[in-house]
Amino acid sequence: MTTVTETQHPVEKILQSIGIIPRGVQDDAINAGILEGKSIMVSSPTGSGKTLVGEIALLRATLDSKKGLYLVPLRALAVQIAKILDERYGTQGISIGLSTGDFHTTGEELSSYDIIVTTYERADSLLRRNASWLPSLGTVVIDEVQTLSDSYRGARLESTIIRLKRLVSDLQMIVLSATIDAPEEIAEWLNCELIVSNKRPIPLHCRIISTSNKSAAMKEIAMTTVQSNGQCLLFHRTRRAAESQAVKLAAEVGRQFTTEEKKNIDAELESVVNWDVRLPADLKALLHDGTAYHHAGLDYQARRLIEELFKRGMIRVICATTTLASGINLPARTVVLASVRSPSNHNTFLSGNQIHQMLGRAGRPGFDNRGIGVILVGSSGEADLVRHKYFKTITGIDGKTKELHPKYDRLSSKLNQANALTEQLLVSFDLYGSSTIETIKNGIFSESFLMFCSVRDTKSPHRILQLGEISAITSIERHALQDAILSARQNVLASVKLREKTDSVIGGIVTVWQGGNFTSRFSAKLSPDGTVEGPMCSCGSPLDSYGILCPHLVALGFAASKELGAIADYVIPLALSETSPLGVLTKLSLVEGGEDGEYIITHLGRVVNRLYLSIPTIREMIAILPFTESSGDLLWLLRHLVAIESGSTLDESYDNLVAGVASTDIEVSKLAENLGLHVGDAFGLLETSRWLLSAISAISEIGGFEQLTTRSLDLLESLDRSLGKKSENIREKEK
Structure with a gap:
């Protein structure tokens, strides 16, 4: 237990003044050097006092005239943490800021606070917008870091952590996690001293x-x-x-x-x-x-x-x-x-x-x-x-x-999922301005948790990342172990006789050298449920739980590439659901080719990135904007985009909610009740709508759709006025 001495650290004096004595993992963190600026990871059960470890580091940063940033997964948790920090340290002259949304704003209003509590997504948004106060950070606390394994949010959190570390070279990282398997992997990736405790306050x-x-x-x-x-x-x-x-x-x-x-x-x-x-x-x-x-x-x-x-x-x-x-x-x-x-x-x-x-x-x-x-x-x-x-x-x-x-799970990176990888490639182009794919791959992507784990995992495929154009071979390499790839290249994996050679199916008989024939195929056809049929093999295990192809399909893929060329380059990536991140960005005009193999982010790409739009959202927006002519069309587009971002199915009650808030003085809670909506859902939908309306207005202006720009801004201003929000001049912000 920490004792009061003549050399007591100023942070400990502050804690003592409000009746807090560090113990357990907090004491361990102090002994590990948290008050000297060491980065710390704590993995321990609920109720073990992890949050106070983060507070100790934030206090150290403020006493060193630097700022602190506390990142959490949920808005509700951000509000709770900000309230606790303000109650404890507000009287000590430490100002606490809170920001949980408003992706379309710059975040400069947060510059006056000592400690800012925010969600992962808002922190990511602030980085993309280059908030001027970010370089003055001394400590960042990442709470609930196990969110890295979340299929939707994990890649954004991973990218946010990488860019924060790049921005501030001597940044103190405090990483807090519930009990997980192999916490040493995260600690080593982030260069943190690891503190593990399995002690629960109650059995x-x-x-x-x-x-x-x-x-x-x-x-x-x-x-x-x-x-x-x-x-x-x-x-x-x-x-x-x-x-x-x-x-x-x-x-x-x-x-x-x-x-x-x-x-x-x-x-x-x-x-x-x-x-x-x-x-x-x-x-x-x-x-x-x-x-x-x-x-x-x-x-x-x-x-x-x-x-x-x-x-x-x-x-x-x-x-x-x-x-x-x-x-x-x-x-x-x-x-x-x-x-x-x-x-x-x-x-x-x-x-x-x-x-x-x-x-x-x-x-x-x-x-x-x-x-x-x-x-x-x-x-x-x-x-x-x-x-x-x-x-x-x-x-x-x-x-x-x-x-x-x-039995706990190891954390895994979700950066390699198609839309996530494409989005983070755009983020990288905005960071670099212009760059080759290799520079980005060997730069920011090389610092990812994905690459950190891949070099240590025997189940990692031969090719971890494929950011550029795809082919049959690169697709196979993304789903095969190195030994299988080397054997296929040396033609010692199996012999193959191609039987199907259409623009939707490639198949054949694969004979392994030890004896035995297998019927294998790559199918880009759609099954009755709308999904791609994909890889199939009579061995019964075309893809294992790690996404690794059986050796028969690897052999088929290499043989097809050699014999069929362009047809194989078309069918096999489709069958394996492989897409080119660079191809998607260029097709959407978010990046364009330059000289010497470099690619340059376009004005549209920079705006899309800083508006925090996902790839599915901007793809739909760009496709539909030219056909959005009336106010009714705008409301339909808005509902469509909000449904994508919220992952929910919306009906006419959403239209009535937006129209009611924009054109009447009825309280949101009353409107929600009348429309059969939960109040929390109604406010969440309206917040998302404000953000996406600002995005629609900015993208419309770039595209020259003047009437749509005006309509979207008018609707945004009506919502802001009814909700008591302060509107920003979106046109000026995104130029």
């Missing part, structure tokens, strides 16, 4: 329960917990399931409360402090019975009220979606997972890290002597699958009991 006991009636099982578990004066978190795949279960539990939970306790809840809900909190009528009734549902459809104030009431013990049960698990500090005695499937795709499993982040909420320090984590499954077969996928089974000290211990 966790996990169970897998097979049941044919999950709702009844959840009720039994919740009531057992509540009747013993505990609290329970129930995690569901969907909002509807969370709301439905809360309704089923409320009456029974409410019967465990005294009349006085219910009066206290009602008094809290009616207090002056909570007058402005927008609560759906059904949720307010549930809260009266000490029960709530919690998801991103609720507005921020409603979610915070629920969390505060739960922390104070005034409500006992929350039925939530996975949004509650991402960094929000809300422990409970018992945590139940109703499903291990992804909210967006029932056929996809949640990662081990996601599962254990939710289960890790079990156990409330100071109230419980242990936490209980339960996963509900529908059969014994599913129980075996879940046990094998998410746990290590260890024999207890009695030699008989089988204890479930968490």
Whole structure:
């Protein structure tokens, strides 16, 4: 434990003045040199005090007259962190800034703050816009770094980290992670001192329960917990399931409360402090019975009220979606997972890290002597699958009991996904101005977590990156191990007789030298579900779980390339869903060829990058803008683009929301209620709409669509006026 001495560091004095004494991982970080500017990574369970490690480093930066940046995955978490920092250090003369959106603004208004709390995406946006204050950073805290493995957001976070390190050579990086497998890989990549702790403030006991009636099982578990004066978190795949279960539990939970306790809840809900909190009528009734549902459809104030009431013990049960698990500090005695499937795709499993982040909420320090984590499954077969996928089974000290211990995932890079790679190539061109593909590959991409892991992973393909033009051979090299490629080049892998040679299918008989014939083919045809048929082989394993082709397909690909040339260069990349990032950028006129093999980012490309538009969004925008002639067309385009960015399906209720906000004085909450929308969703859609309207106006102006530019700016100004936002002159900003 850190002790008070004559040479006590000024940061420790600040902490002491507000009653904080570093311990555990915080003390470890101090001993590892965090106060001297050392970069630190902490991998430890929920509730172990990681956040304070970040605070210590941020205080060090401000005392050295530098700025601090705190990055988090969610807006709600950013607001929570900013509030905590301001309450703790605002009286110490340290100013705290918060920025969670407004991708179309420069961020210069943040220059006056000592510490800025923001989301990953906003930090990325600030880098793309070259905010003038970024070089004055001394410390950056990356919270929940396990988001690197997120299929949608991971590549942007990876790129953001690389560019921050490039911008400030002596930058202190503080990397915070829930418990993960192989944390030393991230620590080595970022040159951080690694601190690993598996100590939980409360012991966790996990169970897998097979049941044919999950709702009844959840009720039994919740009531057992509540009747013993505990609290329970129930995690569901969907909002509807969370709301439905809360309704089923409320009456029974409410019967465990005294009349006085219910009066206290009602008094809290009616207090002056909570007058402005927008609560759906059904949720307010549930809260009266000490029960709530919690998801991103609720507005921020409603979610915070629920969390505060739960922390104070005034409500006992929350039925939530996975949004509650991402960094929000809300422990409970018992945590139940109703499903291990992804909210967006029932056929996809949640990662081990996601599962254990939710289960890790079990156990409330100071109230419980242990936490209980339960996963509900529908059969014994599913129980075996879940046990094998998410746990290590260890024999207890009695030699008989089988204890479930968490099995964590290694973090993996998502930079190599097609749209992500194309977007980050555009980011690189904006950074370099003009460059060859090789310079970019050997520069910023060589510093990526993707390349760091590939040189250490025996399962990495022969060709990790293909930024330029693609061919049959480069596509095969992206999906084959080095030994297979070398054998194919030396013609010792197998012999091939081509049978199919069309512009959609290449196939043949592959005979291996050890004996045996295999029917292999690359098909660019579309299957009935709209997906490409892809590679096929009679060996039964055309592609393994790492995306590596069987040797028979490797041999077929090399033979086809040699014999068919251009046809193979067309079919095989399509069959393997390979695209050329450079080809996409040039086709969209975001970059153009220059001299000596260099490519130059265009004015359009620079604007697209700084507006923070994804490749699917700008592709659709460029295609549809010329046909957007009326206000109705503009609203349709806006709905289409918002749906792409939000990953949701929108109907006419979205049009009515935007039109209502722009043309009436009706409150957003009332409009949302009338249209059957959740308030939180309504505000999120409007925020995304403002950003995309600014983008439409900027791209329209470049394209010479004057009427569309005017219409989009008029609609943006109407939304800003109704929402109390300050509009910026988008035309001037993007020139």
